[in-house]
Amino acid sequence: MITVTICVGSSCSVRGSDEFADALEREIEKRGLGDRIRLVGAFCMEQCSKGISVKVDDQQYREVHFLEAASFFEREILPRLNREESS
Amino acid sequence: MRLFIEVAWDSLAKHGEELCGDCVRVATTPQSFIVVLSDGLGSGVKANIMATLTAEIAASMFQRGASVEEVISTLVATLPECSVRKLAYATFAALLVERGRDAYLVEYDTPPLILIRGGQIWSLPRVEREVEGRKIHEAHFWLQEGDYLVMVSDGYVHAGVGGLYRLGWGWQNIAVSVRRWVQTGGDAHSLVRALSNTAMRLYDGKPGDDSTAVAMRVRRTVVATIWTGPPADREQDAQAVARLMKSRGIKVICGGTTAQIAARVLGQELKVDWVPPSKRGNTPSRARGTPPTARLDGVDLVTEGILTLGQTVSLLEQAKTVHDLPPGEDAASRLARILLSADEIHFLVGTAINPNQVADVIRGESMRMLYVKELARQLEQRNKSVTLERI
Numbered sequence: 125m126i127t128v129t130i131c132v133g134s135s136c137s138v139r140g141s142d143e144f145a146d147a148l149e150r151e152i153e154k155r156g157l158g159d160r161i162r163l164v165g166a167f168c169m170e171q172c173s174k175g176i177s178v179k180v181d182d183q184q185y186r187e188v189h190f191l192e193a194a195s196f197f198e199r200e201i202l203p204r205l206n207r208e209e210s211s
Numbered sequence: 212m213r214l215f216i217e218v219a220w221d222s223l224a225k226h227g228e229e230l231c232g233d234c235v236r237v238a239t240t241p242q243s244f245i246v247v248l249s250d251g252l253g254s255g256v257k258a259n260i261m262a263t264l265t266a267e268i269a270a271s272m273f274q275r276g277a278s279v280e281e282v283i284s285t286l287v288a289t290l291p292e293c294s295v296r297k298l299a300y301a302t303f304a305a306l307l308v309e310r311g312r313d314a315y316l317v318e319y320d321t322p323p324l325i326l327i328r329g330g331q332i333w334s335l336p337r338v339e340r341e342v343e344g345r346k347i348h349e350a351h352f353w354l355q356e357g358d359y360l361v362m363v364s365d366g367y368v369h370a371g372v373g374g375l376y377r378l379g380w381g382w383q384n385i386a387v388s389v390r391r392w393v394q395t396g397g398d399a400h401s402l403v404r405a406l407s408n409t410a411m412r413l414y415d416g417k418p419g420d421d422s423t424a425v426a427m428r429v430r431r432t433v434v435a436t437i438w439t440g441p442p443a444d445r446e447q448d449a450q451a452v453a454r455l456m457k458s459r460g461i462k463v464i465c466g467g468t469t470a471q472i473a474a475r476v477l478g479q480e481l482k483v484d485w486v487p488p489s490k491r492g493n494t495p496s497r498a499r500g501t502p503p504t505a506r507l508d509g510v511d512l513v514t515e516g517i518l519t520l521g522q523t524v525s526l527l528e529q530a531k532t533v534h535d536l537p538p539g540e541d542a543a544s545r546l547a548r549i550l551l552s553a554d555e556i557h558f559l560v561g562t563a564i565n566p567n568q569v570a571d572v573i574r575g576e577s578m579r580m581l582y583v584k585e586l587a588r589q590l591e592q593r594n595k596s597v598t599l600e601r602i
Contacts, residue, residue, distance in 0.1 A: 132485050133467035134517045137502050146488040153489075165485020165503055167467030167515065172565065 125160060126204055129179040132165040135172035140190030144176055147193030160205060180204060214311035214356060215432040215554045216244045218594070219399040219532075220425040221407040223366070225254040226417035232258025233364045233423035236270035239594050242310060245273050248425050249303040250321065250364040258301075258421065264290060265301040273307055279317050279349070283342045304362050308354060311429075316350045322368050323348070325361040325386045327393045332386045358429040359393045359402065361385075366422030367406070371413030380413055400532050402426040434460030435553035437546075439516055440561030440579050441468055442602045451602055452476040454559060456509060461549055466516030466579075469561065470505055473513075481513075482506045501541040512549060514542035520582040523547050527589045556590055558583050558599045 130136070130145050145163060152161050169177040175187040180200055188196060224231040232251040239245070247269045251261030265286055272282045282305075290301065302320035316324055316335065326333040335350040369379035376384070385406075392405055403426040410422050436458035442451050452473050455462055464470050474481040483505040501522065502515035522543035530536045533551040536544060550556060560583050576584075580601075587597045 130485075131467075132483065132503055132515070134502070134515055137515065137518055142488060149487050149489055163487050165483040167470055167481060167483055167505060170468065 125162060126201065126208065127162045127164060127179075127181055128201065129164050129166045131167070131169050131171075131177035133168035133172070135168070136176045139176050141176045144178075144188065144190040144193050147190075148197060151194055151197040157205070160208075161201065213432045214354060214429050216308060216311065216354070217399040217428045217430060217554075218244075218246060218425065219403040220248075220423060221403050222421065222423040223407060223411060223414075223418045225366075225419065225421050226414075228255045228421075230256055230259040231423065232262055232421040233366070234259070234262035234266040235423060235425055236266040237594060238270045238274045239596075240274070241596050243274070244308040244311070245270055245305065246362070246425060246427070247273070247303055247305045248321065248362045248364060248423060249301050250366075250421065250423070252300040254421055261290060261301040265303050269303055269305055273305060279347065280342050283319070283345060283347070287343055287345075302364075306360070306362070306427075311432075312354050314350075314352050314354050316352070318348045319345060322363050322365055322382050325363070325382075325389055327359040327361075327386075327390050328355060328357070330390065330394065332390055354429045356429055356431060358427075359389065360427040360429075361389050361402070361406070362425040363406075364421060364423040366418060366420035367410055367424060369420055370410045370418075370422060372419065374415060375413055380410070399426040399428045400534055402428070432555060433553045434458070434555045434557070435463060435549050436460065436557045436559065437463040437465060437550075438473075438559040438561070439465035439469060439520065439583065440577075441466075441472055441563040443562045447602060448472050449476050451559065451561065454602075458557065460555075461512075461553065462510045463512045463514075463546065463549060464507070464510055465514050465520055465546070466561075468565070469516065470507065470513045473507055473510065477507065477509070479507055501543060504542045504545070512542075512545055514546060517578055517582070519543050519546060520579065520586070523550070524582055524585050524589070527551070527586065531593070550586065550590060551593070553595065555596045556587075556598075558587065558597070560599060560601050562601050 130141050132141050149163060152158055171177045171186050175189055178185045178188050218237055220235045222231040222233050232254045234249045236247045247266045249262040249265040251258030268285055269282050304318045304321040307315045326335060335352055337348040337350045339348050367380060367385055368382055372379035392402060403424050406424040436455055438455045442448060464473055470481055483503055485503040502518050505513040507513050519542045523546045526543055526547040533548055536547055560580060587599050590597050
């Protein structure tokens with residue numbers, strides 16, 4: 125199970141964290157991975173200045189743009205899932 | 212235990228008149244509560260001016276501690292004389308309450324105050340006396356939790372005359388209606404609305420006289436403390452959390468970072484009630500763009516900061532009382548509901564500047580402070596007692 129934490133605090137809300145979450149959720153549903161990936165919201169991760177703050181398990185990402193949900197999923201989440209599967 | 216007097220009033224102007232010839236003034240300080248209902252002679256502009264002058268003079272003089280003799284002699288000396296009737300005249304009733312309990316009532320030619328206590332109509336022991344040749348009635352009494360008080364102008368007593376009631380609604384019937392209504396346990400706003408609707412119906416939508424009702428409910432004071440923003444000095448974090456947790460009444464945190472400070476100090480995990488967009492449905496409570504709430508044990512509401520405060524300001528601009536708020540379980544609706552339900556509101560405003568959001572500072576004030584000040588202003592307009600402390 126992978127946990128993706130998305131900041132929904134002031135700054136990230138304004139930068140589109142909701143749209144990002146929406147798109148990410150569509151990616152998850154498209155692939156039927158709802159039982160392997162959990163989306164949760166969080167308040168400020170104190171990384172407000174650049175882009176949306178996202179955490180995949182314990183790894184923190186900054187400067188995420190709300191329009192790059194699909195590529196973020198391919199780049200950061202899928203490999204992790206595959207690794208989880210093979211181990 | 213401190214008592215609070217919730218007050219609401221509504222006036223119906225005589226049919227065909229734009230202005231109402233009744234006037235209500237409320238003056239509150241943390242220690243005292245004063246309400247004056249005045250009914251000007253006749254109707255329309257002249258009556259309106261008489262009633263406004265009378266209510267204004269009486270309320271401000273009583274507030275400065277003047278006696279009823281001083282108030283009446285000032286009114287006699289000040290009120291312009293009606294050119295038709297050669298009379299300077301407006302009736303008034305005033306209720307003065309000290310420390311939420313100690314009540315003094317003075318009535319000059321108005322229908323008697325209705326007091327409902329323990330489900331019964333109470334008749335207050337009134338003493339009649341003459342001041343400046345005018346007959347007044349006075350009563351001293353103690354208020355109790357759960358008391359309902361209603362003042363009406365004579366337009367209420369006459370409502371329905373010749374129609375539904377041959378002699379009008381009548382004081383006794385009004386008192387019985389209030390007594391029955393009080394069993395619902397509703398607040399002063401709902402009571403006054405019910406009375407107003409009934410009077411309008413009795414008059415068949417065309418009031419034959421200016422009709423005003425003032426409803427009051429005596430209840431425990433509702434206190435809310437809102438902490439928003441990290442203190443300027445990190446060393447003060449623990450103290451700020453302690454201040455909030457020790458405060459009496461409803462506790463609110465507005466701000467993601469503020470909530471995290473509280474969670475850290477309290478040794479709790481901050482749980483954000485975030486629902487993925489697809490599971491929200493179209494209910495207004497989960498509308499897009501409304502930041503979610505979070506949960507901390509011992510805190511009644513935890514929200515995001517600046518966006519929620521901004522949305523709450525907009526809600527308060529559109530809603531006078533808690534009844535006017537649109538239904539919704541989103542953070543701003545819940546915060547607005549708390550603010551409009553409370554009588555005393557304390558804002559603890561942290562003044563730390565988020566280094567990531569320096570652009571938020573406008574003429575030396577943070578956006579947060581501007582919103583809080585606007586909320587405070589809005590709440591003070593509603594006769595609430597508001598304090599704002601920078602930390």
